[in-house]
Amino acid sequence: MQNIQTFFDFDAVSGTSAELATEEEISVVRDEFDRLEAAALRNRSQTVATLSTISSIVAQSSSPPFSFIDPHTTGLMAIGHAIDSLRLLDIETSDLTVRGLEARVAADLSRQFVALAATGVIAEIPDSEDVATWGKNVVDKLLCRKEHGSQIDSLFDMENNRFYEFSHALLEEYTRSGAIYVRPTAACLTLYLGTLTQGIGDIQTALAAVIQRQIARGEYHAALQTAHEHQRITRQHGEKIRTLRRKILANAGRYSWGSSVLPEIQIAQRDVEDAISADTALEELLDSSMDTLPKEKRPLAQRVLLVIKSCRNAYRELQTLAMELPRLYSSCIASQGFASSHIPLPSMHNDVFIPLFNEVFEPKALLAACDIVNAVFATPRPALLHDVIAVTELLLKPVSSSEMIDTSPDGDEMLDEEDLALSIFDAITIDKARKTIALMADAGGTRLSDIMKALEPEGFTEESVAAAIMISAAWAHNRNHDGRYAVSRTYRRFASQVCSGDDYLVELKGAENDQR
């Protein structure tokens, strides 16, 4: 236990002279150094794991002309689009949809193809469809969709001597107002913004110092570039603080206040305060030097000032967020209650599927478990109103042309089978029904029940109903189908999965007279 020291104790110990240091103290110093080394190693291995995703885009470039594309620039530009779409003051929210990002990547690729065609490397620019497909592949790769490689690596932690799971996707999808958007992951922000071992607070302080020097030397172009870096890291800093907030919100009870939450909150608050004071100092410096600047340099200095101001405003928001964290923690502890704060959520794979599939031999027990699984997803639904007149009125109500078009994204076959009563047959369905009737009647006459038997098991449910309606209507109208076939009643009935009715005989005209 004595070897467990905090960062601050290390400072104190390192201040003692070597002569006075006891063996125990030296071992503490070494332990602390090893801990920092292990942390640095962890950061670096996580960075390399994240980076591997971009390098794996190369593996996709198999056939020309795509093999000439630079996958690294393409991947980094795609990440850049996602990072730039983040709002500075609300860095969890981006305004870029997955489709939007795919389109941008396709546009980036097109630029490369134009350059390749201009230098004669490729004969012609590929189809926009092919480019779009490749753009989609790049985005899929960055999202680490399962079919494009694992999202999770098992990394070794030198500090604790054990393996841990590390998710290295560069982008992640999230929903907002019913639409799916894409945003960079925390790992991606860390990688893209080049943080390796230093804390974010330290980097921001260093950047502020660099900007100060650049302003003092009058290098405003360089200062603007550094200010942009500062702005990007502000986003990353926000993400870090919000991750802490998410962690608390998800399950505050898993983190103890004294050893885990409080130190993290204190670091976050201190970093934010440092950043605000650094930005304020920069603002003052810029403001005071503005009047003395030559005219041509003023617009540039104004832009630097704007960037710094936006960062300071963002940090003010983050400061409020960081200040609220202690209160959030206590309210989460209170609302999450004993059960959820002490028992972590079960794993859907290890705690649910595996035992359900591998260890339940008894059908009754399996059924009881399955019923619970099914019941969890029974979402409350508005009660059905059994009012025949209201339903009839609803069905008779004229609809606008846009309402008539079936826009449901999953208008699949099963849906058609279940909602037959309300579906309207399309031309292809009617044509298939008509052809089947003709084919079977031409081959020496057939019954409606036989036509149904031929259509239904093959999945042509709608066609079978269409055929039944056509033949019944033909008999009721003039005993004539399609002008070529005679329809006569057999006084038997047929019954299929979806409909039943009187059975009819369908024959080529003339044939029915021959038989009689």
Added chain:
Amino acid sequence: MISVDAVDMAAEIIEYGLSPRKGQSSRRVLQLVAAYLANTDGTRTAAQTMAKRFGLSITSVTEEGVVLSKEPEHDSIFMPKRDDVVKEPGTEARLLRGICNAAILACAYQRQQALYSDSVQTVTSEEVYEFLVEAAAKMTLENGEAPASLKGITEAARIVERMKADSFSEKGGKPRKQTLRGQIDIAFKYFTDHGLMLKDSEDAGGTYKTLPELRVRLQTEGAQEIAYAVLSAVKASSVDAAMKEAMNG
């Protein structure tokens, strides 16, 4: 004192929870969420009281949506009957639906941490099929019996082995209902119909994305409830096996 506006907003929150696919303008949702969280003019009190009367409880109100669930020990006219959940009557359909649902969840939330994260998870029909078939094959192999006999393997694996053969309808090439793929599609359809998942594309037999309501439902109580049910099924099954063994012995 609860205002009429607050009652109106409370009713709108419950309506939104009952028909999540209706879609609300994001500005309106934010207004509702803010009024609920801050209990403006008693909006939250009104919403909770009204929901309770209908046998519902409001699980979560965020800008991602409103999640309602059944109030424990209270019948609700809004709760679907079992027949609504599983259209085909009978044990087999319930078993199949349960196994498919468990497999979908296992594929969607492969990592335990995924349940804590608000990022969207992607799962495909093909992936769930492969997952089930592999699990059954592994069990048959470990069992050492001839695969055809299906002796000594669990009921779930038996069902998968029996239904895994593919058969597609001529029209559109969709998997038939009586096959494992067809049942997986039906299970996915239930998730999409109830605003728990979203069908993104037709790739890999159908690519689906999880919506926040599914995660919230699992986080709040669903995951625990399912895990306990599975645990007691395992226990019941082993007790039963021990009794049979004792009787035979």
